[in-house]
Amino acid sequence: MVTRTEGLISIDGLDGSLAQRVYRALRGGILDLTFNPGAVLRKGAICEQLGVSRSPVSEALARLSAEGLVDVIPQSTTRVSRFSMNEIREESFLREAVELAATVRVAVERTDDQLAQLSRNLRLQALLIEDRDFQGFFEADEAFHDLILGFTGFPNVAAVTTQMSLQVRRARMLILPEEGRLAETQDEHVAVLNAIRDRDADAACHAMSHHLRQLISRVEPLERMHPDYFRSH
């Protein structure tokens, strides 16, 4: 096994306690696959690289462990957790449950301003597709969903939903951007928006459900494409 120097991360520019900064830096690195699933995280190396002592790093790793983003083997090693397709299916189920409930609620009680915000987001997505800005589209896509979750009137629902589907979000990074898929995604978003515009809760629910199931169907094949990123079972 060849040891590799992992991509570098930094805690500069973040605020909060050292422990929180380390946590956010590591979490970000794990979520965007800077740290590959299965990669070993050495406390000593992290301390040296970030210029902090072991205390804040330990706290950060403990939190990541509680969230399932790292696997700690006592007295031995800490690794970035590998994917489990069952876990991903589970998270998809949870995410769909919450997003559909939010979509139904928003479809019923949306305001014109909320509709305008969603519409603006979709026009931004169209621009990003034209420019083939995959990363930008990825973020706009997330923003679209977070807008709907936020329109429930519950300020933390978006964050909680993200937190409960971290593995899905991470696995999503592995999906290769395909030209045609972006336009399809856009069409699905438009269908959701139109249903919300018409205050048609049932149509909105179906459109969102269809959209979310496109994602999981694209995640399923990843287990064969990246077997080393998945737990052997």
Place this chain on the structure above:
Amino acid sequence: MVTRTEGLISIDGLDGSLAQRVYRALRGGILDLTFNPGAVLRKGAICEQLGVSRSPVSEALARLSAEGLVDVIPQSTTRVSRFSMNEIREESFLREAVELAATVRVAVERTDDQLAQLSRNLRLQALLIEDRDFQGFFEADEAFHDLILGFTGFPNVAAVTTQMSLQVRRARMLILPEEGRLAETQDEHVAVLNAIRDRDADAACHAMSHHLRQLISRVEPLERMHPDYFRSH
């Protein structure tokens, strides 16, 4: 279950690392209101009482802080978090979304064995009502919901659902046990069971929704009954 000694807590009888034991002990104490909302948690006192050093206690408190069960004021104090009715409403929304999705799924694809398990649980509940064992009924009630969540085939859904509605679970402890309410709750459970028996997803969804909304309607008045347990805003 956390063992208690004169209002204090102990980590004896738990396994895992010291940090995990401390975490579970404190979490249990917070969830069952052994520690009142707003109570100050002193690291030094906890260390002395549990006979451990500050490291595992710090890790436990950090985790509880991330979960929103404690509020840490840097360089000052750590307190058991107070309730926020908006947060409780938010958790209820999330919980309902997940439980309804689970109920629908289970109603469609239940097995006879699963039906038998639910039925056995309800007969147990009837016994506990006869004996006026409020605590036992409380736990059987939780078990009923966890059974349904588990029957989705996703082993972690029950735990995730608990985790996302910790404040609701805690607030629920404040509801005074009333004789009649137990029987009503039991009736609602029976309605859910019957709909699942008949594989009537729509009826099961409505029955569960009605049942869950009974809970939130009983939680709402708590803000006036225990103003000191709620955040002032």
Place this chain on the structure above:
DNA sequence: ACCTCACAACTGGCATGTTAGTTGACAGGT
């Protein structure tokens, strides 16, 4: 009596020393 401000005591955050469990390499026997 009341406000102000400085200080002492206490807190949590961070660094570092110490302990104990795991692991892999290697020597020695078969």
Place this chain on the structure above:
DNA sequence: ACCTGTCAACTAACATGCCAGTTGTGAGGT
């Protein structure tokens, strides 16, 4: 060549020392 038992090196877990920010208190001024 192949097991096998031992041990050294490494790791996370825990204990403890130190520091900086917060806060209550009380002396002194108005």
